[in-house]
Amino acid sequence: MSWRDRFGMKALPLPRGAAGESFFDGDPHYERLARAFAWLAAEPGIGVVTGEPGVGKTAAMRHLCRSLPASEHRVVYLCDCAVKPLDLYRMLAAELGLRPSPRAQIVSDIKAALVSLVDEHDVVPIVILDEAQGLRDDLLHELYGLCSLDLDGRDYLTMWLVGHPRLARRLRLEQHSALAQRVLVHAPLVAKTDPALLDAMLDHGLTAAGAPAGLVTAEARLLLHRACRGLPRLASQLLRLALLLADEQELPAIDGSVMSSASALLHLETPSPPRVAPAKPRFDRGTKPRK
Numbered sequence: 001m002s003w004r005d006r007f008g009m010k011a012l013p014l015p016r017g018a019a020g021e022s023f024f025d026g027d028p029h030y031e032r033l034a035r036a037f038a039w040l041a042a043e044p045g046i047g048v049v050t051g052e053p054g055v056g057k058t059a060a061m062r063h064l065c066r067s068l069p070a071s072e073h074r075v076v077y078l079c080d081c082a083v084k085p086l087d088l089y090r091m092l093a094a095e096l097g098l099r100p101s102p103r104a105q106i107v108s109d110i111k112a113a114l115v116s117l118v119d120e121h122d123v124v125p126i127v128i129l130d131e132a133q134g135l136r137d138d139l140l141h142e143l144y145g146l147c148s149l150d151l152d153g154r155d156y157l158t159m160w161l162v163g164h165p166r167l168a169r170r171l172r173l174e175q176h177s178a179l180a181q182r183v184l185v186h187a188p189l190v191a192k193t194d195p196a197l198l199d200a201m202l203d204h205g206l207t208a209a210g211a212p213a214g215l216v217t218a219e220a221r222l223l224l225h226r227a228c229r230g231l232p233r234l235a236s237q238l239l240r241l242a243l244l245l246a247d248e249q250e251l252p253a254i255d256g257s258v259m260s261s262a263s264a265l266l267h268l269e270t271p272s273p274p275r276v277a278p279a280k281p282r283f284d285r286g287t288k289p290r291k
Helices: 003-007 027-043 059-064 085-095 103-119 139-145 166-172 174-180 195-208 218-228 234-247 256-265
Strands: 046-050 073-078 124-129 159-165 183-188
Touching: 027 059, 027 124, 027 159, 027 183, 027 195, 046 059, 046 166, 059 124, 059 159, 073 085, 073 195, 085 103, 085 139, 103 124, 124 256, 139 159, 139 174, 159 166, 159 234, 166 174, 166 183, 195 218, 195 234, 218 234, 218 256, 234 256
Parallel strands: 046 159, 046 183, 073 124, 124 159
Antiparallel strands: none
């Protein structure tokens, strides 16, 4: 018997590839991103999504891309971005179905392919560069040229740069001011530190997975809150491991002991606050009298 059979569940709660019904879209920061995404899907431009690791940037972009009509958009997702400009051009060309060619030719071919998608097929190309905080400076400079496709004043390409907060700091540097001025949307995602919001995400994930009511006890929820720090990725890992441990112990639910064990195995124990020695009274500080 597996944990699926024991608890009558059809899937993992808060799965890594969450999309559609399994994706939680009740976060105000996600809602703002969704509005910006819909805007840039209709009106090409550059958007930036930032957030600490595990906050759900990639999952949010995946969910939004899957909601687009395939006949109206061509999505190109690239995540190995710590490369030279020519390597990125080659990856983009391969996604567009173009043959490898020398640098000068490949850039021209990419621009021609993007213009063809817009003008001849009425398709909006959307390029997503994940882990963009690792982009080289010379590549960030190249992106400005790639997004300036024609002299007729039109934008042909929607591009999303997705990465850690360091990406936003880099774009504020003077050397990247030309690219930064073309950014239309900055959409940061943050940890769900509000207990009510985190509980709403957990309830949504458990319901979508077919979990029975009361699967996670109140004590276990409190421990999960403290351990995951509002990060969906850590919450997902904790729930997955807790399900395995509860099944191994043949328990009817995930209680505090199980969640505590899962936190310890993932090295997510909540650190105890440091002890601060009380300040000595002024007359005990051993000050010498003035002469």
